[in-house]
Amino acid sequence: MARTLATRAPAKINLTLHVLGKRADSYHDLESLVVFAGTGDDLRLEPGEALRLEVSGPTAALAGSDADNLVLKASRLLADRVAGLCLGTFHLTKRLPVAAGIGGGSSDAAAALRLLARLNDLPLFHPAIREAARLTGADVPVCLEPRARMMRGVGEAVGPALRLPRLFAVLVNPRVPVETPAVFKALGLQPGQSLDGAKHPDVEQASAEVLMDRLKAARNDLEPPARKLQPLVGEALTLLSETESCRLARMSGSGATVFGLYDDCMAAAEAAKKIRHQRPEWWVQATSLR
Secondary structure, three states: OOOOEEEEEEEEEOOOOEEEEOOOOOOEEEEEEEEEEEEEEEEEEEEEEEEEEEEOOOOOHHHHOOOOOHHHHHHHHHHOOOOOEEEEEEEEEOOOOOOOOHHHHHHHHHHHHHHHHHHOOOOOOOOHHHHHHHHHHOOHHHHHHOOOOOEEEOOOEEEOOOOOOOOOEEEEEOOOOOHHHHHHHOOOOOOEEOOOOOOOOOOOOHHHHHHHHHHOOOOOHHHHHHHHOHHHHHHHHHHOOOOOOOEEEEOOOOOEEEEEEEHHHHHHHHHHOOOOOHHHOEEEEEEEEO
16 A cells, blocks of 8 residues: 655745736736745645545634635646546645635645655656646745745746745734735736836845845735735734834735744744734744745
8 A cells, every 4th residue: 555645835925025017917927035934734645546635623614615625626737637647635734824825725735736746756847747836826836845935927937946044933814814816906006007116135145134134125015905905914913013023024925914023933932922812813823934
């Protein structure tokens, strides 16, 4: 019997997110520095004849039905492109909040593709895997190999892995979903219109202190419209910014998850403890980002 394969599906954090403009096809061109957290979902693959998915964990009830779960979507897209692909039953332990701007479903889908690649002796750069990732969702390609990278276009242009210093962070989600299309709509760009703003800073080979300064010079252009749609985003950012030693507080992706950056793990742990005490109903996680 083939052995069960397992991998982590880490949370994807957009340290920056610059919207360059809206294209004629109504998609938005982006430029974003993406990193991955030490926290995430877990995925196991038990080889077998049929493709199935079992979901458990704290946020399993919000993970969606089989019809729209991205683990199955990615797997079916890959099976359509690789004849005789060995499949099996996926066991997803869901811990991350959904519709949260941290790529939970996208990271799960990328994890599924990694496990199927291992099971079928396919390299991750195989064209069928790359195509399945792209068709599954805009954030899936950057999650295939979860390391710090620049992501451009609508997510399909993924840069080489970056060597960034380890960052210590607190992730906060007020347990309210924020729908990405609504945030982009609230941004208000018309097709062909660009968004004004400074050029994205160069972050490659930056020391921890220089990186922090350059992150502060960048931004998340989706943060203002997300705050208007969901005021709890602003409240979470305020709570983070008021914690001791918070160097930067910003929203990830299209929200509602926000993050705070700290100098060390102890400061991050203390900040997380304080916010849990203030908002015990929220999802709060101290972690590191790479």
